[in-house]
Every structure is written in structure tokens, then in C-alpha cells.
Amino acid sequence: MEFLNTFINGLSVGGVYAMIALGYTMVYGIAKMLNFAHGDIIMVGAYMIVLFLPINPIVAIIAAIVLCALLGIFIEKIAYKPLRGASPLAVLITAIGVSYLLQSLAQAIAGPTTYHPNPLEKLFPKFMGEPTYGIIKIGAFQIKLSTLITLICVALVMIGLTLFVKKTKIGRAMVAVSEDKGAAQLMGINVNNIIMITFAIGSSLAALASVLTTFESASVETTMGSLPGIKAFTAAVIGGIGSIPGAMIGGIILGLVECFAQAFPRIAPYTVAIEFSLLIIVLLVKPTGILGKKRREKV
Amino acid sequence: MTFVKRYLSLAIIGTFTVIMAIMGFVGLPFSTVELLEKIAIAIILAVSLNMVVGFLGELSLGHAGFMCVGAYVGGKVAVLLSQSLGGTHIVTVILALVLGGSVAAGCGFIVGLPALRLRGDYLAIVTLAFGEIVKNIFENVQFFGGQTGLRSPQFIGKNRFIVFIIGFVLVLLTLFVIQNVVRSKHGRAITAIRDNEIAAKSMGINVTKYKLMGFVISAVFAGLAGALYSFTQSNIQAQTFDYNYSIEILVIVVLGGMTINGSIISAVLITFLNIFLQKNLGGSFAIAKDIIYAVVLILLVIYRNAPALKSFREKYNFQALWRKIFKRKHNPAKVKDDAARWDVVPTKIEMNEVLSTDVVIDKTGDNSADVGERGGNK
Amino acid sequence: MASTEKKANTINPQKTSKKHKREDIVSEYVLETRNLGITFGGLKAVQDVNLKIKKNQIYGLIGPNGAGKTTVFNLLTGVYQPTTGAFYLNGKDLTGLRQDKINHKGIARTFQNIRLFNNMTVVRNVMVGLQNQPEYKCSLFESIFLLPRHFKVEKKMRARAKEILKIFGLEDERNNFACNLPYGKQRKLEIARALATNPKLLLLDEPAAGMNPNETEDLVNTIKYIRDNFDMTILLIEHDMKFVSGLCDEITVLNFGTVLTEGNTKEALNNPDVIKAYIGG
Numbered sequence: 001m002e003f004l005n006t007f008i009n010g011l012s013v014g015g016v017y018a019m020i021a022l023g024y025t026m027v028y029g030i031a032k033m034l035n036f037a038h039g040d041i042i043m044v045g046a047y048m049i050v051l052f053l054p055i056n057p058i059v060a061i062i063a064a065i066v067l068c069a070l071l072g073i074f075i076e077k078i079a080y081k082p083l084r085g086a087s088p089l090a091v092l093i094t095a096i097g098v099s100y101l102l103q104s105l106a107q108a109i110a111g112p113t114t115y116h117p118n119p120l121e122k123l124f125p126k127f128m129g130e131p132t133y134g135i136i137k138i139g140a141f142q143i144k145l146s147t148l149i150t151l152i153c154v155a156l157v158m159i160g161l162t163l164f165v166k167k168t169k170i171g172r173a174m175v176a177v178s179e180d181k182g183a184a185q186l187m188g189i190n191v192n193n194i195i196m197i198t199f200a201i202g203s204s205l206a207a208l209a210s211v212l213t214t215f216e217s218a219s220v221e222t223t224m225g226s227l228p229g230i231k232a233f234t235a236a237v238i239g240g241i242g243s244i245p246g247a248m249i250g251g252i253i254l255g256l257v258e259c260f261a262q263a264f265p266r267i268a269p270y271t272v273a274i275e276f277s278l279l280i281i282v283l284l285v286k287p288t289g290i291l292g293k294k295r296r297e298k299v
Numbered sequence: 300m301t302f303v304k305r306y307l308s309l310a311i312i313g314t315f316t317v318i319m320a321i322m323g324f325v326g327l328p329f330s331t332v333e334l335l336e337k338i339a340i341a342i343i344l345a346v347s348l349n350m351v352v353g354f355l356g357e358l359s360l361g362h363a364g365f366m367c368v369g370a371y372v373g374g375k376v377a378v379l380l381s382q383s384l385g386g387t388h389i390v391t392v393i394l395a396l397v398l399g400g401s402v403a404a405g406c407g408f409i410v411g412l413p414a415l416r417l418r419g420d421y422l423a424i425v426t427l428a429f430g431e432i433v434k435n436i437f438e439n440v441q442f443f444g445g446q447t448g449l450r451s452p453q454f455i456g457k458n459r460f461i462v463f464i465i466g467f468v469l470v471l472l473t474l475f476v477i478q479n480v481v482r483s484k485h486g487r488a489i490t491a492i493r494d495n496e497i498a499a500k501s502m503g504i505n506v507t508k509y510k511l512m513g514f515v516i517s518a519v520f521a522g523l524a525g526a527l528y529s530f531t532q533s534n535i536q537a538q539t540f541d542y543n544y545s546i547e548i549l550v551i552v553v554l555g556g557m558t559i560n561g562s563i564i565s566a567v568l569i570t571f572l573n574i575f576l577q578k579n580l581g582g583s584f585a586i587a588k589d590i591i592y593a594v595v596l597i598l599l600v601i602y603r604n605a606p607a608l609k610s611f612r613e614k615y616n617f618q619a620l621w622r623k624i625f626k627r628k629h630n631p632a633k634v635k636d637d638a639a640r641w642d643v644v645p646t647k648i649e650m651n652e653v654l655s656t657d658v659v660i661d662k663t664g665d666n667s668a669d670v671g672e673r674g675g676n677k
Numbered sequence: 678m679a680s681t682e683k684k685a686n687t688i689n690p691q692k693t694s695k696k697h698k699r700e701d702i703v704s705e706y707v708l709e710t711r712n713l714g715i716t717f718g719g720l721k722a723v724q725d726v727n728l729k730i731k732k733n734q735i736y737g738l739i740g741p742n743g744a745g746k747t748t749v750f751n752l753l754t755g756v757y758q759p760t761t762g763a764f765y766l767n768g769k770d771l772t773g774l775r776q777d778k779i780n781h782k783g784i785a786r787t788f789q790n791i792r793l794f795n796n797m798t799v800v801r802n803v804m805v806g807l808q809n810q811p812e813y814k815c816s817l818f819e820s821i822f823l824l825p826r827h828f829k830v831e832k833k834m835r836a837r838a839k840e841i842l843k844i845f846g847l848e849d850e851r852n853n854f855a856c857n858l859p860y861g862k863q864r865k866l867e868i869a870r871a872l873a874t875n876p877k878l879l880l881l882d883e884p885a886a887g888m889n890p891n892e893t894e895d896l897v898n899t900i901k902y903i904r905d906n907f908d909m910t911i912l913l914i915e916h917d918m919k920f921v922s923g924l925c926d927e928i929t930v931l932n933f934g935t936v937l938t939e940g941n942t943k944e945a946l947n948n949p950d951v952i953k954a955y956i957g958g
Contacts, residue, residue: 025654026654028652029652029653029654029655030654032652034420034423079597079601082601082605082607082608083600083601083604083605083606084606085606086604086605086606087604088420089358089553090553090600090603090604092358093549093550093553093596093600094596094597094600094601096546096549096550096596097593097594097596097597097600098593098597100589100592100593100596101590101593101594101597103589104586104589104590104592104593105590107586107589108586108587108590162656165654165656166656174654175653175654175655178653178654179653226543230427230431230542233424234424234428237421237424240652241420241652242652242653242654242655243654243655243656243657244654244655244656245656245657245658269435269438269439270435270436270439271435272431272432272434272435273431273432273435273436276428276429276431276432276435277428277432279424279425279428280413280425280428280429283413283417283421283424283425284413284416287416287417287418287421288421288652291655291657291658291659292652293652293653293655475821476821479820479821479822479823479827480817480820480821483815483817483820483821483827483831484804484808484813484815484820484830484831484834485817485820486820487797487801487804487805487808488805488808490794490796490797491794491797491805493796494793494794494795494796494797495792495793495794495795497756497788497792498788498792498793498794499794499805500775500776500777500780501754501756501776501780501785501786501788501792501871502777502780502785502805502806502808502870502871502874503777503780503781503808503809503874504777504805504808504809505777506777512817
């Protein structure tokens with residue numbers, strides 16, 4: 001039973017990573033850049049929840065997602081678009097700058113206070129309180145409501161995003177832009193719009209991830225996005241960056257490894273080392289990640 | 300003449316060190332000594348990272364990891380030796396530096412190994428992972444003090460100024476070694492690999508050897524900087540060496556234009572401004588400093604790199620101003636023998652992964668026969 | 678067309694099933710290949726190529742687009758490992774060696790799409806070529822601590838690089854960046870750089886591509902000069918038939934990865950099969 005609970009926990013933690021990793025992978029695949037500020041979008045989303053929660057939990061969730069999507073578009077237009085076609089290193093440094101900026105702005109506006117907003121408590125005040133504390137029990141098996149919601153959300157997002165990329169016109173245009181920007185433009189695809197949509201989707205997924213973490217009563221502070229951001233990036237690379245199912249697989253593997261490592265007191269302190277070693281091992285065995293494709297340079 | 304020019308930076312820093320040493324005997328305020336130590340560390344870190352980023356053309360996001368290794372190993376050696384020899388004993392200092400540097404070198408070798416197999420952007424995440432692994436291990440190993448950090452023998456009181464003298468001697472050593480490597484045939488091989496790996500191989504250059512050489516040299520000096528850092532602190536915390544620190548160093552290097560001299564200048568300026576503003580701005584201004592720093596960073600990178608601003612840049616820049624003042628003739632094709640346009644140096648982050656929804660494992664990807672082969676869709 | 682090309686890019690050459698055991702042979706030829714071939718995931722890109730190139734010969738390798746000419750070059754320089762066959766330089770078996778080792782043994786090449794060290798000056802490009810010769814040996818230690826040998830070697834290398842550049846009329850450009858050179862000069866610099874590695878066999882991949890008639894004429898003379906003064910054997914790929922017939926003593930014609938015909942240049946070019954392969958039908 002302990003095993004099953006850890007497993008389900010791992011799935012839910014991994015699901016959140018996967019959701020953030022999807023943002024990394026899509027931005028990487030289409031705009032060809034490492035969006036270091038992606039983790040900080042999570043932080044902004046969490047602060048939006050803090051801001052709008054007193055009004056209404058549903059409003060807070062929607063506001064977080066929409067505002068983060070807009071923020072993503074705004075950042076892309078201001079900071080990344082002028083650098084399209086410049087060296088990837090320049091774009092990377094700009095992304096780092098944006099990350100600093102978001103963190104220091106949050107620091108300036110919100111101050112050093114740590115918040116613990118939980119929309120779930122507001123939505124289901126009775127169920128989250130005594131005597132259940134938000135835990136669903138079926139015999140010996142028990143699952144937290146927040147975990148259940150996370151799992152459902154993650155599954156829906158995965159299926160939805162895959163269908164979106166495969167079936168819709170915009171999704172196919174995304175793949176085309178990712179393959180060859182110039183050719184896609186010649187085929188009448190508006191590359192600017194596609195990149196904008198990519199950022200909007202990526203950022204709203206990051207916001208959704210922050211909503212799910214607040215369900216677990218995470219601490220909301222200015223640096224809360226850094227570690228999940230880095231870990232999600234690791235997950236995207238493990239799965240094979242650019243690959244949507246790869247991001248899911250990578251996220252879930254990482255989540256499982258994290259939860260199982262933390263289940264053993266002896267190795268729990270070394271969780272981070274284990275996770276990152278896993279990344280290095282995967283890359284050494286398969287240099288482009290699990291589902292990554294190898295491309296060869298023509299000599 | 301070229302010889303003088305080549306070692307100009309060394310001469311300037313050497314003179315500066317001598318002056319400061321003399322002033323140190325007279326007595327410098329503690330804050331100045333602290334500032335000088337920090338500047339020395341920043342210069343060593345930036346110049347050594349530039350070896351990998353600027354000359355080898357690989358992106359490293361884990362430079363603080365090497366520093367962490369150097370700090371813990373050097374610090375521990377100093378702790379152990381100071382019990383018998385005393386903290387400021389020359390043997391203590393030298394052994395701590397040597398051991399810190401060599402263990403970091405070993406780590407550089409290990410991190411360099413994946414570089415033979417991985418493309419630049421993947422290597423970047425491996426270096427990042429390395430930094431986090433090192434940090435995580437050191438903060439949990441009891442031998443190195445565990446969560447409470449490593450207590451190191453601090454060079455306190457009157458003797459503190461010796462540390463910055465050691466620091467600037469290390470800066471001189473770093474500059475001397477890295478400049479000489481870069482300007483030798485070995486450095487040429489390293490830059491050739493950066494410019495075109497396939498052509499470098501066909502010219503008979505042993506890519507494995509030179510890539511590892513680049514990583515090891517870079518790591519040695521990061522390790523030395525770490526050991527130096529351990530001398531300045533009473534307590535070493537692994538948390539200090541997180542990836543944000545690595546990124547700070549990378550920003551210094553990139554803003555310095557990925558040249559040795561540029562790295563020095565930007566290391567001095569950024570460290571100085573950081574500490575100066577931290578001291579002199581209180582409360583909300585301190586946050587304003589961070590915001591301004593971020594905005595300036597973004598604007599600066601956009602200004603220097605945006606394709607749309609190219610003609611503007613060519614018209615209004617330092618060189619143009621220089622020529623205007625001194626009435627020099629401009630010949631864009633002709634440049635000095637030792638110069639290079641580092642600002643256009645390609646760092647090998649290729650970014651050509653394509654969005655896909657396939658759930659098929661690409662079996663051809665695990666071909667070990669083409670170690671070091673770089674991807675690309677040319 | 679585009680999709681097949683992409684496929685060839687993404688699929689790696691299969692590893693040689695059993696490791697090739699290197700055995701030297703006695704050969705009167707500078708380069709001899711025996712049944713050289715490579716398979717890319719089932720596609721036989723090149724098969725059964727038997728080249729025999731005599732000393733001081735200028736040998737042509739021609740064929741329509743996609744015939745596998747550059748693949749042969751890639752096999753001969755170790756970029757790809759052959760799946761079948763072997764190749765010998767002066768009787769020494771070089772099959773399966775690493776790219777840099779093959780260069781040390783004496784094969785140097787240029788590339789179809791120019792691959793210079795763009796952020797280095799012209800003279801340094803050539804100096805990189807000189808790296809591995811025994812007379813310019815200088816350890817890392819000697820370089821770091823500026824021992825006398827470092828200066829001696831640097832001076833010697835620079836002088837030698839200047840000499841080589843002079844042959845190609847590039848000595849005035851020596852302090853320019855390689856990427857600032859005009860196209861024709863970049864091609865020449867690539868040859869100069871390859872020559873600096875002191876090879877026994879020089880592989881030129883479309884050296885005259887994109888040159889005007891004057892430049893081509895100049896190049897013909899330079900290649901002949903290299904052969905005579907450097908005691909060089911040259912294998913080249915070219916589409917310009919006038920260039921080939923003016924320069925090459927013998928040629929091999931490839932089509933679909935196999936040898937169509939080989940031998941005397943005039944005869945081979947007049948072979949009806951060759952004309953058919955080029956014109957189609």
C-alpha cells in the first residue's frame with residue numbers, strides 16, 4: 001500500500017513537472033530557444049492566485065492562467081522577438097535577464113512575505129476541513145483530492161495537447177514552423193502568430209502547474225519557480241526535447257524517481273543528485289533523450 | 300611591442316596588486332579588502348569560464364560546481380593543516396590551493412567526457428546537472444560539515460589583507476596561463492574546434508584531447524577560485540554555489556564580449572557595482588537595483604545582438620568613436636593578427652530539435668560509432 | 678527528393694558487423710581501395726569502389742548528383758566507416774581509423790561546402806594545418822611557461838604558413854579573417870590549409886565550384902604546381918568537364934553508388950553509358 005501511495009504521489013509530482021516541461025519543449029521546438037524565464041512564470045501564476053483568491057477561487061484560477069498567457073506573449077514580443085535570428089547564446093542571456101526581472105519585480109511588489117494560498121480549501125471548505133482533510137478513502141487505499149485533481153488535469157492536458165498538435169490547423173502549422181521557419185512562411189503560415197500562440201500555451205500550462213501546486217498548499221515566494229523550472233527542463237531533456245510525449249514521459253519518470261528516493265530516509269537528502277545523475281546517464285546512453293531524434297550533419 | 304600589448308592586462312593588474320599590497324601594510328579598510336577579494340574571485344571565475352565558452356565554444360552552466368569542489372576540498376585541507384601548521388602558514392595555503400585545484404580538475408575531466416558525445420545545448424544541461432549534483436552531495440556529506448556548512452580557518456584580523464594578495468597572485472597566474480594557452484598552437488586547435496569541428500578533425504586535430512584540455516584548464520582555475528573563496532569565509536555553504544551563481548559568471552563573460560580582457564573588465568565592473576550599490580542603497584532601492592540590473596542586461600543583449608539594429612550598431616560603436624577621435628582610417632577587412640571578433644563567436648548551442656508527437660524510440664540514435672559527431676540540418 | 682535526403686541524414690551508417698582487421702598490403706599505388714562500400718540503413722550508398730591511383734597522378738571522380746562521390750571522400754577520410762572493403766595508402770591499411778589519425782597518415786581533404794575556421798585569420802587557418810607535424814612539436818607545458826621552444830615553433834610555423842599562402846597568392850590576405858575573403862580565395866585557402874598538413878594524397882571536393890573561367894584557369898595551374906612541387910597525388914571531384922579533361926589523367930565515373938566506368942579521361946568521357954547517365958534516358 002505504501003508503494004502504491006508513493007507511486008501515485010510520484011505520478012502527481014511528475015505530472016506537474018510534465019506540464020512545465022511541455023512549455024519548455026514547445027518553446028524549444030518552435031522558437032528554438034531555452035526559455036529560462038519559464039520557471040518564473042510559475043511564480044507569477046502563484047502570485048496571481050494570491051492576488052485574486054479573496055475574490056473567488058475560480059476567478060483566481062482563470063485569472064492566473066489568462067494573465068500568465070498574456071505575460072508569456074508580452075515577454076516574447078518585448079524580449080525575444082527582436083533577437084530572432086541572433087545567436088542562441090544572446091537569446092539565452094536575455095531569457096536569464098527576463099527571469100531576474102520577473103523575480104525582482106515580484107520581490108518589489110509582493111515583498112518578502114511567504115503566502116500559502118489554497119483555492120481548493122475555498123472551493124470545498126467542508127471537504128478540506130475536519131474530519132477528512134481532503135483525503136478520499138476507499139478501503140485501505142487513500143488519495144488526496146488535490147492529487148486526484150492533478151492526475152486528471154495532467155491526463156486531460158496531455159491528451160488535449162497531443163490532439164491539438166496533431167489534428168488542428170494551428171497545431172500542424174506549429175510542426176511546420178518547427179521544421180523550417182522559412183519554408184513555413186513561404187507556405188503562408190504566419191510565423192509570428194504561431195510563436196505567439198506557442199508562448200501563450202506554454203505560459204498557461206506553467207500557470208496551470210502553479211495552480212496545481214497551490215492545491216497542495218505550496219509556499220508562494222519569489223524564488224519558488226527556479227527549482228521546479230530546472231527540474232522540468234531536466235524532464236524535457238530526459239524525454240527528448242522537442243517531443244511532446246517525451247516531456248510527459250520525462251516528467252513522470254522524474255516525479256517517480258523523486259518520490260521513491262524521498263521514501264527512503266537514507267537516500268532522501270541525495271534526491272537532487274539522483275535526479276540529475278539520471279539525466280546524465282540517459283543522455284550518455286541516448287544523446288538526444290528517450291524520444292529524441294538524432295540529426296546528422298551532412299559533410 | 301606585441302609582447303608588451305599581449306601582457307598589458309597582466310602588467311596593469313600586477314602594478315595594481317603591488318600598490319594595494321603596499322597600502323595593505325599601511326592599513327586598508329576591511330570593506331576595501333573584502334571588495335578586492337570578491338573582485339579577484341570574479342576575475343578568475345570569468346576568465347576561466349571564458350576558456351570553455353569563448354574559446355572552446357561550449358556553453359557551461361555549472362561553473363560554480365567546480366568552484367564548490369575547490370572551496371570544500373581547499374577549505375577542508377586548510378582546516379586539517381591549520382591545526383598543525385597554523386592558518387596562515389604558506390604550506391597550508393599552497394596545499395589547499397593545489398588540492399582544491401586538482402580535485403576540480405578531475406571533475407572538469409569527468410564533465411568534459413560527455414562533451415565528446417553531446418551537442419552543445421545538451422552539454423549545457425549536463426554541466427548544470429553537474430553543478431546541482433556537486434552542491435547536493437557536499438551539503439549532505441558529514442565529513443564536509445553537512446547542512447551546517449564547512450567551518451574554515453578564516454584569515455582574520457591584520458592578516459586578512461594577505462588573502463587578497465594571494466587572490467591577485469592567482470589572478471595573474473590565471474591570466475598568464477590562459478593567455479599563453481590560447482595564443483599557442485594548442486589554443487589554435489581549441490578555437491579551430493569551436494569554429495568548425497568537422498574541418499578540425501580533417502586537419503588532424505585530436506578533438507577529444509583538446510576538448511578535455513579546455514574543460515580541465517577551466518575547472519582548475521574555478522577550483523582555485525573556490526579555494527580562495529574558502530579562505531575569505533568563516534563558513535562555506537553549498538547553497539552559495541547554485542546554478543544562479545554559474546549564470547552570474549556566464550553573464551559576466553558574455554557581457555565582456557567573450558574575450559579575456561572583456562571578461563576582466565566586466566568582472567571588475569559588475570562586482571564593484573553590485574557591492575557598492577548593495578552597501579549604499581537601503582530598503583526598496585536595493586530591489587530597484589535588481590530590477591535595473593535585469594532591464595539593463597536585457598537591453599544590452601538586445602542592442603548588441605538584434606539583427607534589426609545591425610546597421611545602427613556599425614555606425615555608432617566604441618571603435619567608430621575611437622576612430623573619430625583619433626582620425627584613424629577604417630578597414631573592416633584588416634585586423635590585427637592577435638585579435639578576433641569574439642562577439643560573433645558561435646557557441647555551439649544549435650537548437651534544431653523539432654516538435655513531434657511520435658512515440659517511437661529512435662533506435663539509430665544510440666550509435667556509439669560517431670562519438671563527437673554533431674547534429675545539424677545543414 | 679527532400680524526404681529521401683532527410684532520411685539519409687537521420688539514419689546512421691550501420692556499424693561494421695565484424696570489426697575490420699587491418700592488414701597492410703604491397704601496393705604500387707598511392708591509394709588503392711578494395712570493394713569499398715557503405716550501407717545507410719539498407720540503402721547501398723556506395724558499393725564496390727576499386728580505385729587505383731598512381732603517384733603524382735591527378736585523378737578525377739565524376740558522376741551525376743547523388744552518385745556517391747562525396748560519400749567516397751567521407752569514407753576515405755574516416756567520416757563514415759565503410760561497411761565493406763578497405764582502402765590502403767601506399768599499401769598501409771587505413772580502414773576504420775579516426776578522422777584525425779587518417780589525416781596524420783597522409784590524407785587531407787577540402788569540403789564541398791567550404792569549411793574554414795571563420796573566426797580565425799587566414800594565416801592561423803594554415804597554421805592549424807601545420808599543427809601535427811613533428812618539426813612543430815611543442816608541449817602544453819612549454820607553451821604555458823613560454824619556454825624558448827614555444828617561440829621557436831611559433832615563428833617557424835608562421836614562416837611556413839606564409840610560404841604556403843604565397844603559392845596561392847594569399848600572402849597579402851594573411852591577417853584577414855577567413856570569412857571576409859571572397860569565395861574564390863576561400864576555396865584556395867581551404868586547399869592551402871589541407872596542403873599544410875603535409876599529405877601524401879589530397880582530396881579536393883569540387884574545387885572549381887562557383888569560380889569564374891579566369892579563376893578556374895588559375896586553379897588548374899595551381900593544382901598542377903602543387904603536384905609538381907609538392908610531389909603530390911590528387912583525387913578530385915568536379916562537375917566542370919572542361920576542368921576535368923584539362924587536368925585529370927584518369928577518371929572514375931560513379932552512378933548510383935557503383936562504378937560506371939574508369940580509365941583514361943577522354944575514353945571514359947566518351948563512353949555512351951556515361952553520356953547516358955549524365956543526360957538521362
